Amino acid sequence: MKISRPTSTRLLDFLGSMNLAIALLVIVAIASAIGTVLKQNQPYPDYEIKFGKFWFEFFGSLGLYDLYAAVWFLLILGFLLLSTTICVIRNTPGIMRELRHFREKAQEKSLRAMHHSLNFTTTQPVEQIQALSQQTLKHEGFRFRTHQENGTSIVAAMKGGANKWGYWLTHIGMIVIFIGGLLDSKLPTMFGEWVGTIKPETRNIPASEVPPISQLGVNNFSYRGSVDIPEGRTANIIFLPIREGYLVQRLPYEIEVKDFRVEHYSTGQPKSFESDIVIHDPDLKEPFAHTISVNHPLIYKGTAIYQANFGDGGSEVQLQLNPLTKQYAQQTLTGNISQDYNLSSSTEKYRLELDNFRLFNINPVKNDKGEEEQKNIGPSVIFRLRNAAGEAIEYSNYMNPVIIEGRMYLISGVRKSPADPERFLHIPADQKGSAELFLTFLSALQDDEFVRTTAITTTRNSMGAIQNQQVDSATVENQIVESMVRLTQLFATKGFDGIMSDIEARFPEDQRAQVSEAFTKVLQASLRGVYLDVLKQHGITEPKDTDWLFFDDSLNAISNLPFYGSPWYIQLKTFKQIEASGLQITRSPGQDVVYLGCIMLTIGVFLLFYVAQRRIWVMVKPLESGENEVIVAGGTNRNPHDFDKYFQRLGLAFQTVLTVRGD
Structure with missing residues (x-):
């Protein structure tokens, strides 16, 4: 008769079985591979842009964006730790007997x-x-x-007999590694969230305004976070990313960035960077100075201070707001990156949010031989323009003109959503490298009296051939002039697409081609007349081929203004760069434990396979x-x-x- 074993015995046999351990190790290995390929703890909008809404939510439900803190991953580690521990406890007496027998x-x-x-x-x-x-x-x-x-x-x-010790060291080493990993995990934070004593902050507010429930004290057991400190500033906090929010971690000391240095290659790409930092600690008799660089951190009070990256620390920029429509006025604004400024106009209020300043921008540019090469096209400013309804459009405006196929352009990138590809407005630059001539031409097209005067002159010059016919020339002249003015106004505000929409709305389909051809001739005559008058104001009486290329580029830019979405072309005039050192600060009490476990595991594997x-x-x-x-x-x-x-x-x-x- 078969004797049934107690449930506890069968449970221990299952937990200590090789099959369970191998299955758990395979799952951990696959999860670790995913965590290596998928960059962890990035801003959630970045993941949504990369994967799309459906997969973003699906991957988020699996906890893949912070995989090593996911509940299921920690549970697997816990079961693997338990299984390995039971296995060692069960087999150690036998190993010891084997060594003595x-x-x-x-x-x-x-x-x-x-x-x-x-x-x-x-x-x-x-x-x-x-x-x-x-x-x-x-x-x-x-x-x-x-x-x-x-x-x-x-x-x-x-x-x-060391071969048997290999088995013991291998398994004990795994246990030690798991314990070290759990020591550096976010279990205390997760438990605090579960009981309601910790709540991540999701608002973009200053650290001083973060409520206590979203702050962690200096005695927190382990953490890994980052902070950007401008030159000459100090900080005693770091930010810990938690899903779509963050926590503020207090440090037991203050860090001052005395100086930040970065070296660049000839292309403008960063070569190396380092920071001179000063530690201000009440436990020190005097501040402690040290230089950190990439892969050369400072270890202080159980924390490691790494040089992780660098960014803008609130550079001062002077911007010129050039109106693109006659309702708005030209403005000059001096501000700092990461600050917001209210803009007023005659029709609507806007808020300018300065996001970033870049001294170098490496873009592919075609050289004189038509070959594409990487070139630094100079400084740029990135900002968002938010209207009264809260809708924002992001712009990337370059300070210096860029030469494309022998012609100069001022480039402005625009996108209405982080998920949208960036589109570019190419504003033709004049001989001085400025947008002055283009803006004067655009302003003239929006000036009804200027356009009307030009249209009358153009019409009268072209009607000489019909003066002897029995026609009411005054009536014809008036009709042509009004048509020129209306088409020019329509083009200046809505571009070529606006004219085509007007034709589709006013004429039957069988007449649209003929009307479009006639309107194009009238509009072309009006635009050329206005452009010639503008050139005369700038002292150009005999336009060259380059002037007519500028004319074509201007029409393309004006036709694209409806998608641009801004009433101003905001141009970077001067700047004073202030750099910020990006520091990553970690406290990992389990790190040495993991190292010990790795040494034990390595020795154990060697003994198992080679002894x-x-x-x-x-x-x-x-x-x-x-x-x-x-x-x-x-x-x-x-x-x-x-x-x-x-x-x-x-x-x-x-x-x-x-x-x-x-x-």
Whole structure:
């Protein structure tokens, strides 16, 4: 009858089973690979842009954005820790017995049946055989014990017991690594969230306004966060990313960034950067200065201060707001990056949010040979323009004109959402590299009186051929002028698309092609007339080919203004750069524990794979003839092929030493 085992015994067997451990290790390995490929703890909008809304929410539900703090991952680590611990507890007594047990009471039948076994006879006495056998085994590095029973003598030898220690060190090393990982995990923070004593902050507010429930004290056991400190400023906090929010971690000292230095390659790419920092700590008699750089952190009070990156620290910029429509006025604004400013106009209020300043911008540019190369196109300012309804559009405006196919343009990138690709407005630059001529031309197109005056002159010059016909020339002239003014106004506000929409709304489909051709001729005549008058104001009476290329580029830019979304072209005029050092500060009490576990695991694996446990038995049995039969047997737990050669050599050594006289 089969006896049922207790449930507790079956549960312990399951938790300590090899199958469970392997399954958990495979899951941990796959999860770790995902965590390596997928960059962790990035801003959630970045993930949404990269994956789209559906996959963003799906991956978020699995906790893949902070995988090593996910509940399911920590549970797997916990089960793996429990399984390995049970396995070690169950097998350690057996390993210890194995290391102490020489099996000196082995039976003759068992020795003869072993795969590696030989026997021979000798006339030497038993005592001499034992002494020579022990001497040979000692020379081979074996430990041995002897046993005598019923006239039969056995020398049992063993070496390579470190192989068993390899099993123990491997498993204990894994346990130590798991414990170290859990020490550096976010379990205390997760528990605080669960009980309601900790709540991540999701608002973009100054650190001084973050409520206490979103702050962690200086005695927090472990943390990893970052902070950007401008030159000449100090900070005693870091920010810990938590899903779509953050926590403020207080530090037991203050960090001052005395100076920040960055070296660049000729292309403008950063080569190296470092910070001169000063630690202000009440426990110090005087502040402590140190220089940190990439891969060379400062270790202080159990925390590691790394040079992680760099960014803008509130650079001062002067901006000129050039109106793109006649309702708005030109403005000059001096402000600092990361600050917001209210803008007023005649029709609507706007808020300018200065986001970033870049001294270098490396973009692919075609050289004189038509080959694409990386080139620094100079400083840029990134900002958002938010209207009264709260809708914001992001702009990236470059300070210097860029030469494209031999012509200069002032470039402004625009996107209405972080998920949208960036589109660019190319404003043609005049000979001085400014937008003055373009803005004057645009302003003239929006000036009804200027356009009307030009239209009258253009119309009268083109009507000389019909003056002798019986036609009311005044009526025709008035119709042409009004048509020019209306089309020019429409183009200046809505571009070519606006004119096509007007044609589609006013004329049947079968007449649209003919009307479009006629409107295009009238509009072209009006635009050219206005442009020529503007050139005359700038002292140009005989336009060159370059002037007409500028005219074409201006029309393209004006036609694209409807998507631009800003009533101003905001141009960066001057700047005073202030850089900020990006520091990552970690407190990892489990780090040394993990290192210890890795050393144990490495040594254990080496012992398991490269050290073999070998056993040798030498049995001496007296015969009736007065001789003694010697039985030599051996075994190993790994590398049997190598042991074949070893046993042959060892057997030959025994036969030589013990003076073989036959078999």
